[in-house]
Every structure is written in structure tokens, then in C-alpha cells.
Amino acid sequence: MIDAATQVFAVIGNPVSHSLSPVMFNRAFSETGYNGVYVAFQVTAIGDGMFAIRSLEIKGASITIPHKVSILDFLDELDPMAESIGAVNTVINHEGRLKGYNSDCLGAVKALEEITPLEGKRVAIIGAGGAARAIGFGVKSCGAGLTLINRSISNGEKLASALEADFIPISELGSLPFDILIQTTSVGMTPHIHQSPIPDTLLTPGLLVMDIVYTPLKTRLLKDAEKAGCRTISGMSMFIHQAAFQFELWTKNPAPLAVMKQSLMDTLNNPRKNHS
Numbered sequence: 001m002i003d004a005a006t007q008v009f010a011v012i013g014n015p016v017s018h019s020l021s022p023v024m025f026n027r028a029f030s031e032t033g034y035n036g037v038y039v040a041f042q043v044t045a046i047g048d049g050m051f052a053i054r055s056l057e058i059k060g061a062s063i064t065i066p067h068k069v070s071i072l073d074f075l076d077e078l079d080p081m082a083e084s085i086g087a088v089n090t091v092i093n094h095e096g097r098l099k100g101y102n103s104d105c106l107g108a109v110k111a112l113e114e115i116t117p118l119e120g121k122r123v124a125i126i127g128a129g130g131a132a133r134a135i136g137f138g139v140k141s142c143g144a145g146l147t148l149i150n151r152s153i154s155n156g157e158k159l160a161s162a163l164e165a166d167f168i169p170i171s172e173l174g175s176l177p178f179d180i181l182i183q184t185t186s187v188g189m190t191p192h193i194h195q196s197p198i199p200d201t202l203l204t205p206g207l208l209v210m211d212i213v214y215t216p217l218k219t220r221l222l223k224d225a226e227k228a229g230c231r232t233i234s235g236m237s238m239f240i241h242q243a244a245f246q247f248e249l250w251t252k253n254p255a256p257l258a259v260m261k262q263s264l265m266d267t268l269n270n271p272r273k274n275h276s
């Protein structure tokens with residue numbers, strides 16, 4: 001029940017109307033008996049959003065596209081990992097002082113390390129955007145070797161140099177001599193569900209393939225990977241683990257992972273809604 005002591009949390013981005021986070025966090029609050037509510041705010045100017053967080057004493061926020069980098073100018077403190085990545089997707093409000101974290105990085109590492117340790121592994125990431133940057137930083141800090149694979153050479157080389165990683169243009173990809181392949185572009189996302197960024201013939205058994213796209217849950221790449229005998233991790237795993245980190249940071253309670261997963265599955269399987 002919402003009362004005068006209810007703590008407010010929000011996802012802040014633009015657009016946010018299709019966000020899966022409100023349903024998932026509200027189920028998690030109710031399951032654990034935490035007196036909180038989670039809403040979605042479409043915000044154009046992130047500075048105004050942070051002003052509102054302070055003035056309305058909103059306890060915490062998930063930050064999404066397009067604000068993950070521009071928010072840095074409006075925070076009081078940064079977690080060192082978020083500072084190194086240069087992007088924030090989680091904010092906690094400590095009595096008016098706003099501190100930023102990057103749970104995308106931690107969520108991806110957790111999703112991978114649930115299946116296999118990263119230390120010493122040969123990891124390749126497809127993409128060179130913000131998600132590739134956060135995940136690349138995470139896998140490198142766990143002691144993995146990193147190669148970036150990207151469509152545009154200039155973007156790929158730039159991020160590879162920042163992460164001290166190798167780089168291969170996607171057009172020159174002849175084989176995948178890696179232990180783990182992580183797909184971070186929007187290729188394969190609904191409605192383009194038949195697209196994959198790489199030919200299925202490159203996939204070989206032994207490779208662990210993770211896609212961060214979770215609409216659909218099983219992307220074309222993951223289907224191809226399963227057929228080729230690879231182990232796979234869906235985008236839902238990273239999404240849940242990054243949200244679990246936020247839940248624990250905000251409430252200091254362990255996240256109810258099973259309930260969060262079930263609520264996501266329920267929403268994704270509900271054909272009446274169209275999520276992006």
C-alpha cells in the first residue's frame with residue numbers, strides 16, 4: 001500500500017513508455033515488503049530531472065537512453081567504475097547528494113560469470129556503442145582478453161583503443177577464435193527479428209554467445225548459436241542482474257531474482273503489449 005512513508009523510484013529516459021522496469025521493480029518491492037513505488041518519467045533535459053530528484057526526494061533512479069552520459073554533469077559523486085566507463089545508469093539519492101553507478105557493466109559480468117569465469121577468456125564484443133563500452137570495461141577488469149568487432153572502422157578503432165582491446169571490422173570477420181561472443185548492437189531487435197550481425201557459419205560449438213537484446217528473448221543470433229551447438233545467454237539475464245544490483249543498492253535488501261524474472265517473462269509473453 002502507498003502511504004506517506006513510501007519511497008519513490010523512477011526510470012528516467014526518453015522514450016520510457018515501453019520500459020519493463022516499473023512492472024519488475026513494483027513486483028520486487030511488493031514481494032519483499034519494501035515500502036516503495038517505481039514509476040517512469042519521460043525527461044527531455046536531464047538536468048531538470050536531477051533537480052526534481054533532489055527536490056522531490058526521489059530515492060533512486062534508473063537512467064536510460066539518451067541520458068547515460070550527459071547525466072555525469074549533474075551528479076555529486078561517481079562510483080569509480082562508472083567514472084572509468086564514463087556512463088551512469090543508476091542513481092541513488094543520499095539526503096540530496098546524488099551518486100552515480102553503472103549497473104549495465106556489473107549486470108553483464110554477473111550474467112556471464114553465472115555460466116563461466118571470465119579470467120583468461122578470449123572475449124569478443126560486437127558493437128562499439130555505450131553498451132559495448134560498459135561491458136568491455138567489465139570483462140577486461142575481470143582479466144579477460146578483449147577483441148571488438150564493429151561495422152564502422154572509426155568507431156571500432158576508437159573504442160578498442162580506449163579499452164586497450166584488439167579490433168576487427170565486421171566485414172573482415174573470417175572466423176571466431178574466441179571463448180565468448182557478446183552482441184551489443186540493436187541488430188535482431190523486434191521488429192527485425194530475422195537479422196543477425198554475423199553469418200551463422202562462423203558459429204562453432206564451444207563458443208558461449210550472449211546477446212544483450214531481449215525483445216525477442218531468443219534472437220536470430222541466439223537461435224543460430226543454439227543450432228551450431230553453442231551455449232547461450234539471453235539479454236534477459238543481463239537485464240535482471242543489472243536491475244538486481246539497483247534494487248540492492250536502493251533498498252539494502254537482497255533482490256528477489258526469481259520474482260523479477262517471472263514478472264519480465266509475464267510481460268514479454270503478454271501479446272497485448274509492444275515493448276522496445
Ligand code: ATR
Pocket residue numbers: 126127128129130131132150151152153155156184185186187197
Ligand atoms: P548503445 O549506446 O545502446 O550501445 P549505440 O551507441 O547507438 O548504442 O551503438 C550502436 C552500435 O551498434 C554501434 O557499434 C553500431 O555500429 P557503427 O559503429 O558501425 O554505427 C552498431 N550497429 C547498429 N546498427 C547496426 C547494424 N545494422 N549492423 C551492424 N552494426 C550496427
